[in-house]
Amino acid sequence: MGQSWSRFQQRRNAKSLLDLAPAKTPGQDPALPDLDRNTLLSALNTVAAYIAKKKGNVTVIAVGGAVNTIYLQSRAATHDVDFFNTQLTAADLGMIVEGAKAATKGNPKLDETWFNNRTILFIPKDQRNALTEQAIAQNEIIFQKPGLTVLAAPWPYSFCCKVDRLAGGGVNSARVYDLDDAVQYLRRSLIKAKVAQVPLATVKQWFTQYSLRWTSANDGVVARVNAAYRVTFKAKNNPIV
Template sequence: MGNCLSANDTITLRDLVLRPGTAEVQMTAATIKQGLTTVASVLKAKGLNVSIIAVGGAVNTLYLQTRASTGDVDFFYRTKTKHEDVTQLITAADSARKTLKLDDQWLNNHTALFIEEGTIQRLYDEAVTQNDVVFNAPGLKVYAAPWRYALGAKLDRLSKTGARPYDMSDAVDYLDRLIRKRGGQAPVKRSELKAWANEFKFTAPSDDLINRLGDEYKKKYGKAGIMNA
């Protein structure tokens, strides 16, 4: 369960998420914490201390507390190649799944499929430097992905079919976190959003989408979140 798919696998992340006839089991913050605590205990017992980067719903549910639940915990490690830390983590996650009766994919690194090998180490290091800790216990530490990456991923999904009702709300909250990290004053430039999309191989956000993001941000936070530069 949960192992990273290779580029040659015929099943895609979209297939996993939208597979007909399956219902994604939602996890509350308490359930996620319980699962990760079990994983941490297993890793600690093996003398391991693993750090991973979380992306998406788990960050909103457990760290930002802007959602009541999420379907899984998406993460990536410092490399896309097979690594013993990830193998042990997946084994521990399966133990937690059995104990807590969680979904097969409750903890998975499928998101690594969409990050280039040359980029994943930089993102990992950036997340550690950002130091927004989603979960921490002996054996396992989980950081939030860099806010600029998380925001870019949301805008990418909002640019395509299949966007979810909460995606814009998530994007607004990620934008706010990014602005806070940069001192809380200067809005993000349009050119930055487009540059990040290029850097991470996302769909470049349209001006209309950026305008929507700016409007929703101002509606929630009462100030400009995007600047025309």
């Protein structure tokens, strides 16, 4: 679940808006992934057109399923577009809210939470600015039209979050797609770094950088990631060494 528009509109300060995402109701299951790539692109086009009409130009950073569905095309569908960006102003957020609302009018599949910043709940406050800057520097554009640019979150961060959840360290239990997501994010990390392998010590440094705790369970997950990576990309060697 993401922030509702009414709650967005009740706050004027951009920082308050970033901290508003509601906690998940205990026992509530996540929405089924039913928004495919074409649906998401159409909805984002509507948001972009609305913002452009208001003479705005907004950048957001997406995490999770939207990145896989739109950019990597490793998933057929997802249930929302989850974003963050600590540099957004109150005016930027207002345009996002109204643009997202306009998109729902043209597609009954979209509810009021399809474009939300709930992910901010899972990012420590002292990490938010750095992650925003890293994503902008990485510049992996998953969507761009006049008015709106959507960037992918830093690949090492996305990878570490998946490994952490697979190892049982996340707030939510692991999902069936997490291993493949981790493999896809690791692949992009290696491509951006122009290397074929990454030392395990570096992966552990990523964990420390993103305030995640490494446990013995992570070693088992790394073995699974290595095996899945070799199969998915027909690689002869392990990507994590």
